[in-house]
Amino acid sequence: MMRSRLLWPLVALAALLVLNVAVTPSFLELRIQDGHLFGSTVDILRNGAPTVLIAVGMTLVVATRGIDLSVGAVAAIAGSIACTYIAGGGSAVTAVLLALSVCVLLGLWNGFLVSVLGIQPIIATLVLMTAGRGGAMLLTEGQIITVKSSLYREIGAGFLILPIAILISLAVLVAVALLTRRTALGMLIEAVGVNPMASRLAGVHSRTIIWTVYVFAALCAGVAGLMISSNVSAADANNAGLWIEMDAILAVVIGGTSLAGGRYSLAGTLLGALVIQTLTTTVYTIGVPANVTLVFKALVVIAVCLLQSPRTAQLLQKRRKSPRSTSRSPEVAAG
Amino acid sequence: MRGISVEFPGVKALSDVDFRLLPGEVHALMGENGAGKSTLIKALTGVHSPTTGVIHLSGERVTFTAPGQAQAAGISTVYQEVNLCTNLSVAENIMLGREPRRLGGIDGRATRAEAAGLLARIGLTIDPASILASHPIAVQQLVAIARALAVEAQVLVLDEPTSSLDAEEVEELFRIMRVLRAEGVAILFVSHFLDQVYEIADRMTVLRNGALIGEYLPAELSRIELVSAMLGRELGTLHEVQRRSDARHPRAEPVLVASGLGRTGAIEPFDLDIRAGEVVGLAGLLGSGRTELARLLFGADRADTGTLTVNGQSGRPRGPRSAIAQGIAFCSEDRKAEGVVADLTVRDNLVLAMQAARGWARPVPRRTAEAVVAEYIEKLDIRPADPEAIMSTLSGGNQQKVLLARWLITRPRLLILDEPTRGIDVGAKAQIQKVVADLAAEGMAVLFISAELEEVVRVSDRVVVLRDRRKVAELTGDDVSVDHVMSVFAAPHAHTGAVAS
Amino acid sequence: MSTLALSPTRLPQRFLPVMATFVVFVITFGVGSFRYEGFASGQVVANLFVDNSFLIVLAVGMTFVILTGGIDLSVGAVAALSTMIAAAALDAGWPPLLAVLAVLATGTGLGLLMGLVIHHFDVQPFIVTLAGMFLARGLCFLISVESVSIDDPSFRDLATGTIALPGGVTLTYSVLIALAVVLAAVYVLHLTRFGRTVYAIGGSESSARLMGLATTRAKVGVYMVSGFCSALGGLLFSLYMLSGYGLHGVGMELDVIAAVVIGGTLLAGGSGYVAGSVAGVLVLGTVQTLISFEGTLSSWWTKIVIGVLLLAFIALQRLVVRRRP
Known part of the structure; x- marks a missing residue:
């Protein structure tokens, strides 16, 4: 079932790549310059790295039947903290550690609201989504804070043959995949997502598991926020990570994980994030105004979701079947 | 209804079934779980459209594609699970969809009056x-019946309306059914309680595996014949579950001792001890505190007072996890909400408790998992015997067996079973009773809760009787009999404590 | 069976969240009047309505959707699209009435589309309306990337026209429209079968279906109502701004959801009142007014305060739900 769900996002991605090659024949070319790998596909991966990272965290949250709307705000906070600290003369390493520990605290807060107080995830995280960006603005006093730290710049703009941002995201993805599938964590997360009460009575530590995924999602968001701000060596509390939570949720859903919780697919999430990022890039290369990308995004999302919907499969099946049953069923024949 | 078939993708739920329902009769529809009773009802009430076949209502052919159409045609239904909207008022629930109107709007006062x-x-x-x-489930069920009466129904479908009612309420329901029958309403009645069927039904139709077995008059068919028609096999399994307790020798050392354990509004403080190798039955009418007691022992709800001593360690139960660590297992009565993890496989459901006890970092080794899963699928005859089958596709009885196995795998010292046989077919029921007897013989302590007295009496060595959220008696030895338990239920109330909601 | 008789005290509990919202409104307003001279004037109250008339309309639509247990993230974008269509149509010389009808039809149509997808393909409302949000925003920029100003005289008259109330207080026509929408919504929700079905779906969709209610119509209908309200809210917003722009109302959906939740409507559906949502909007408006009166506080404090308020109301709702038997 999961495999068939990945079919349509794969088709979408392939179609987008073909379209790109048709428009720009050099699209798939890669070249190495100063030991760095360059090319359009590398750019797509690099621009998509923060989304992939956040989407990985989001996948686990969604699998527990939750959602985290605050990741964009958390990303903005992480960038703001790091840049304010560095701008105040602090070292990059301390700045990163400081930012990430704050993110862990924010994740603990979200997790507390959801798992201990039992507040609906969408509302619980809406609190931080609204207040968090306000907090980031407060921190930067509404200014864009620029920093000059070559070490800090490495996170988002550095290269290790491939851009470091890609390597970080992929490493996290692989680590999470191994951690959840090689241990029983994945199964327990899914069990909690499908039936929290039954899991609790079976002795599953639901509260801890739910709490953990929110902390992890916030941590992912924090790293992504650092990537975003490091890439431009600046913190923009207003715009950094704006709508990235929506992109991440879309990536998760396109990847075949249901918002109703349960079975999840990290490979699907990666695919979903790539579809979204490739789409954005494609629209740029075709030369459509940036804001109009949204229309295409909407269409692709709807198309993939409709094609994945079990209901569509049913309808198609019925259509195929109906000629036979008409001849057999007296009712239909009479009507 | 003639030649009704209903197919779902890949499954033929009902094949070529004829069914007739006459005005002024109570017609019982009998069958095991998965026999097609619910499907037939849903075809009649417009929830599913039959693939083939026709439905005639008062001589006219009708086709329903939505529940609303069937209702408009005078077919009114009360489902097993209360299908009402608990957020609305009682009056709104009764009148929803047919509220009296006045001046272009719904007339609230007339709605409440009606x-x-x-x-x-x-x-x-x-x-x-x-x-x-704000009302208990039993009252909600009666409200659902009131709603069914609101339409001047020609046909009233009652799909297991009695599963959450106590004896008094069932009598009340039967009184209403008799009145309606006298008024000429055709009543379709589904129940797992054979006594009730024989008490009220004028005729019965038996289904098995989606096919029609036959239509009978109660006078012509003995209970044993009915059961064998439903099961389609000889009654060997049923007879196996004679009282086996004589063969058991409970040890002296109690596995669990509760003293003065209680929770305000749930159950008054009670004392209880359970020894290894014995089955303690818990009998009580609905709302007597059966489930509440079990949940306190397991720590699913917190106790306000008292202590629990397990394996010599005393304290207040802290929660399911610590209870499990002490070797207590609890199968909830609410299979769907508190037991089954529907989207996962049978394998995952089976190893869930074992895995949860080990923690996420130490997965059950694949080979061990395969072995126990295969062992218990065979032992409990879980069907389909496929560990990869998705849990939600199993029938109720098989789901229950999986849940039972989920705990057996953890080898608990005390197993608490809350209504393990409710709403499942006779075959699975007999199997579960047999497993319980075997477990006790192997030295496990079992606390067995059931609304069916015969079952409690048959399975248990001792029976604890609850009434009005208080432990009122403990019967042992020859005192363990249905009559005796009934007399305790019926004894004059010693305390006139209010029944909490 | 008489032992089963219960007479729970229902009224206070049912209305507790809404009353709490009004209390908070009164308190915030009281704080304002205490701290600033001229805060407790009729005109400040009137301005709460004038400045937030579009939010009230959007919140009404959102209330319908949330009552069924759904959510509509597209409202801000559809409102922006409405300003854009109105501005562009008027710019192209369409008669104002036709422009208004076109806007309302587009909004309702988009709502219908989303409702159909949600219902018939069983896709989560969150995702569908998120796509709707992208679509509507994208369509704005397809019409024009720049802001388009509205110069139509009748629009300007409607925008600047005021109604004098006794005591020197003035209102705009937008306020009247918003209040009319509120009244209509109360009527529909409480006195029609459609409205009762909306509540029933929020309580239990499968039960509502088995009871034979017209659930499909209601489920698709709420998104049409929300689409219509978004379009109308967008029109009011275009009167307020006198321009159409694709970046109007960014994040407005969050304010609307916040207002509805603060107004005591449960996101799980089935419980809440339009009056509560109006009170929620007024609370948000008062907070904004307070912060602008303060002068030294920056605008992002508004967001933080909204977040804190949200939290407070969720906590309150938890308490109410817990106390139920």
Whole structure:
């Protein structure tokens, strides 16, 4: 079932790549310059790295039947903290550690609201989504804070043959995949997502598991926020990570994980994030105004979701079947 | 209904079934779980469209594609699980969809007045304007029946309406059914309780595996014949579950001792001890505190007072996890909400408790998992015997077996079974009873809760009787009999404590 | 069976969240009047309505959707699209009435589309309306990337026209429209079968279906109502701004959801009142006014305060739900 769900996002991605090659024949070319790998596909991966990272965290949250709307705000906070600290003369390493520990605290807060107080995830995280960006603005006093730290710049703009941002995201993805599938964590997360009460009575530590995924999602968001701000060596509390939570949720859903919780697919999430990022890039290369990308995004999302919907499969099946049953069923024949 | 077939993708739920329902009769529809009773009802009430076949209502051919159409045609249904909206008021629930209107809007006062009339008709004295959620399930079930009466129905379908009612309420329901029958309403009645069927039904139709077995008059068919028609096999399995307790020798050392354990509004403080190798039955009417007691022992709900001593360690139960660590297992009565993890496989469901006890970092080794899963699928005859099958596709009885196995795998010292046989077919029921007897013989302590007295009496060495959220008696030895338990239920109330909601 | 008779005290509990919202409104307003001279004037109250008339309309639509247990993230974008269509149509010389009808039809149509997808393909409302949000925003920029100003005289008259109330207080026509929408919504929700079905779906969709209610119509209908309200809210917003722009109302959906939740509507559906949502909007408006009166506080404090308020109301709702038997 999961495999068939990945079919349509794969088709979408392939179609987008073909379209790109048709428009720009050099699209798939890669070249190495100063030991760095360059090319359009590398750019797509690099621009998509923060989304992939956040989407990985989001996948686990969604699998527990939750959602985290605050990741964009958390990303903005992480960038703001790091840049304010560095701008105040602090070292990059301390700045990163400081930012990430704050993110862990924010994740603990979200997790507390959801798992201990039992507040609906969408509302619980809406609190931080609204207040968090306000907090980031407060921190930067509404200014864009620029920093000059070559070490800090490495996170988002550095290269290790491939851009470091890609390597970080992929490493996290692989680590999470191994951690959840090689241990029983994945199964327990899914069990909690499908039936929290039954899991609790079976002795599953639901509260801890739910709490953990929110902390992890916030941590992912924090790293992504650092990537975003490091890439431009600046913190923009207003715009950094704006709508990235929506992109991440879309990536998760396109990847075949249901918002109703349960079975999840990290490979699907990666695919979903790539579809979204490739789409954005494609629209740029075709030369459509940036804001109009949204229309295409909407269409692709709807198309993939409709094609994945079990209901569509049913309808198609019925259509195929109906000629036979008409001849057999007296009712239909009479009507 | 003639030649009704209903197919779902890949499954033929009902094949070529004829069914007739006459005005002024109570017609019982019998069958095991998965026999097609619910599917037939849903075809009649417009929830599913039959793939083939026709439905005639009062001589006219009808086709329903939505529940609303069937209702408009005079077919009114009360489902097993209360299908009402608990966020709305009692009156709104009764009148929803057919509220009286005045001046272009719904007339709230007339709605409440009409609802009050219907409630009076079934002898329920509750405020029609109160929110449905503020009433216990049994009352909600009666409200659902009042709703069914609101339409001047020609056909009334009652799909296991009695599973959450106590004896008194069942009598009340039967009184109403008799009145309606006299008025010429055709009543389709589904129940797992054979006594009830023989008490009220004029005729019965038996289904098995989606096919029609036959239509009988109760006088022509003995209970044993009925059961064997439903099961399609000889009754060997049933006879196996004679009282086996004589063969067991409970040890002296108690596995669990509760002293003065209680929780305000749930159950008064009680004392209880359970020894290894014995089955303790818990009998009580609905709302007597059966489930509440079990949940306290397991720590699913927190106790306010008292202590629990397990394996010599005393304390207040802290929660399911610590209870499990002490070797206590608990199968909830609410299979769907508190037991089954529907989207996962049978394998995952089976190893869930074992895995949860080990923690996420130490997965059950693949080979061990395969072995125990295969062992218990075979032992409990879980069907389909496929560990990769998705849990939600199993029948109720098989799901229950999986849940039972989920705990057996953890080898608990005390197993608490809350209504393990409710709503499942006779075959699975007998199997579960047999497993319980075997477990006790192997030295496990079992606390067995069931609304069916015969079952409790048959399975248990001792029976603890609850009434009005208080432990009122403990029967042992020859005192363990249905009559005796009934007499305790019926004894004059020693305390006139209010029944909490 | 008489032992089952219960007479729970229902009224206070049912209305507790809404009353709490009004209390908070009164308190915030009281704080304002205490701290600033001229805060407790009729005109400040009137301005709460004038400045937030579009939010009220959007919140009404959102209330319908949330009552069924759904959510509509597209409202801000559809409102922006409405300003854009109105501005562009008027710019192209369409008669104002036709422009208004076109806007309302587009909004309702988009709502219908989303409702159909949600219902018939069983896709989560969150995702569908998120796509709707992208679509509507994208369509704005397809019409024009720049802001388009509205110069139509009748629009300007409607925008600047005021109604004098006794005591020197003035209102705009937008306020009247918003209040009319509120009244209509109360009527529909409480006195029609459609409205009762909306509540029933929020309580239990499968039960509502088995009871034979017209659930499909209601489920698709709420998104049409929300689409219509978004379009109308967008029109009011275009009167307020006198321009159409694709970046109007960014994040407005969050304010609307916040207002509805603060107004005591449960996101799980089935419980809440339009009056509560109006009170929620007024609370948000008062907070904004307070912060602008303060002068030294920056605008992002508004967001933080909204977040804190949200939290407070969720906590309150938890308490109410817990106390139920």
